[in-house]
Amino acid sequence: MAENLELKNSVAEALEKIMGISAVQKGLSFLKNDNDRTSADQKELTSIPAPTFDEGERGEYYRRRLEELGIEDVSKDDAGNIFGLRKGTGNGPRIAVCAHLDTVFPAGTDTVPKEKDGKIYAPGIADDGRGLAAVLTLIRAFNETGIETEADILFGATVGEEGLGDLNGVKALFGQDHGIDGFISIEPGSPERITYLAAGSKRYEIIYKGPGGHSFGDFGTPSAIHAAGKAIAGIADLKVPEDPKTTFNVGIVSGGTSVNTIAAEARLIIDLRSVSAEELARVEDEALSIIKEAAGADSGITVEIKQVGDRPAGSQDMESAIVQTAAEASRQLGFTASFEKASSTDSNVPIALGIPAVTLGGGGSFGGIHTLEEYFDPQDAYYGPQAIFLCILGLAGVKGISSPLLGFHRQNDSEGSL
Numbered sequence: 001m002a003e004n005l006e007l008k009n010s011v012a013e014a015l016e017k018i019m020g021i022s023a024v025q026k027g028l029s030f031l032k033n034d035n036d037r038t039s040a041d042q043k044e045l046t047s048i049p050a051p052t053f054d055e056g057e058r059g060e061y062y063r064r065r066l067e068e069l070g071i072e073d074v075s076k077d078d079a080g081n082i083f084g085l086r087k088g089t090g091n092g093p094r095i096a097v098c099a100h101l102d103t104v105f106p107a108g109t110d111t112v113p114k115e116k117d118g119k120i121y122a123p124g125i126a127d128d129g130r131g132l133a134a135v136l137t138l139i140r141a142f143n144e145t146g147i148e149t150e151a152d153i154l155f156g157a158t159v160g161e162e163g164l165g166d167l168n169g170v171k172a173l174f175g176q177d178h179g180i181d182g183f184i185s186i187e188p189g190s191p192e193r194i195t196y197l198a199a200g201s202k203r204y205e206i207i208y209k210g211p212g213g214h215s216f217g218d219f220g221t222p223s224a225i226h227a228a229g230k231a232i233a234g235i236a237d238l239k240v241p242e243d244p245k246t247t248f249n250v251g252i253v254s255g256g257t258s259v260n261t262i263a264a265e266a267r268l269i270i271d272l273r274s275v276s277a278e279e280l281a282r283v284e285d286e287a288l289s290i291i292k293e294a295a296g297a298d299s300g301i302t303v304e305i306k307q308v309g310d311r312p313a314g315s316q317d318m319e320s321a322i323v324q325t326a327a328e329a330s331r332q333l334g335f336t337a338s339f340e341k342a343s344s345t346d347s348n349v350p351i352a353l354g355i356p357a358v359t360l361g362g363g364g365s366f367g368g369i370h371t372l373e374e375y376f377d378p379q380d381a382y383y384g385p386q387a388i389f390l391c392i393l394g395l396a397g398v399k400g401i402s403s404p405l406l407g408f409h410r411q412n413d414s415e416g417s418l
């Protein structure tokens, strides 16, 4: 406990020092005055369609924007992620700050924003149009103030965050040699919102196949549907803990030909989730053995198991530097930090790798996420970027003022420096 208190004090002390710098105050008022331009960026970005797996056009536009803002070495990797660098003094850790390019809306969806009663309506305007625009206003604030950070900051955007994208962008990012020590992902949400726990999920498509036949004439021939039924019954009886929350679901069942045909094929899609990597692995093992057993040895039924989703689970200490810095940053602006339940965001991947990561709210209010009625209300939305600005400064350290609160955590380097 004493250690935690020490950390809390050092975090508060660092942020108070940072708040005392005139350039930081200038940055905070710049962010406030930049609110309208940020909304304009948000509309512009949202109007370029970016379904998961088809983020190219929006990505190219984003790359140009980062380059125009003076970010160095902006590049697009093989996955389609767009990242560039704002160099620090060279002595600090490296922090990635990003949002996701993709939306859940298929090609052909009208994403051109429409305004009504002060709100902006467009599919994807909040998720994650807000995050993308927030990254740009943050870069402008850094440019405007000229603050020199100890840490390098990688600014950018990922692909494949939604649905079947399965976090492929952020997985690719951490598969490369960027030496990222800390990760901030910006999603729609209020400035006090801090997500630091990663709910993992595994999804499988299961196909049972058999010879099929006439229900009367070929009675005794094994049925693919009967096998699938045994599997469902077994899965339904799985025991999972409430804490850490772990769940299972057979979401889709299909198969069979007619009422008097022994089914030659049956298909299931299952979803397994947990906030604990161990529990997720356990429920996965149990479900897969039930699925295999249901086919029965030598019964003439085969089972094909295809993984269609894999989002890693993980947790980190609420008392860790990144979580406490995010909390203190929102406190400095008069908010009460709210620690969110585990969810599935780009931060899942670094958290599972043991690299500190948080998903922070980009500010403003919103509704109808993932629906055609999605909207964003830009009123006072600048509090989101302001809190993230302070959080980045605290983690990154400001030359001559404060040391980085973030330690070195890059992969294959478990030595924290705090």
Ligand SMILES: [Zn+2]
Pocket: 100, 127, 128, 161, 187, 188
């Ligand atoms: Zn999102």
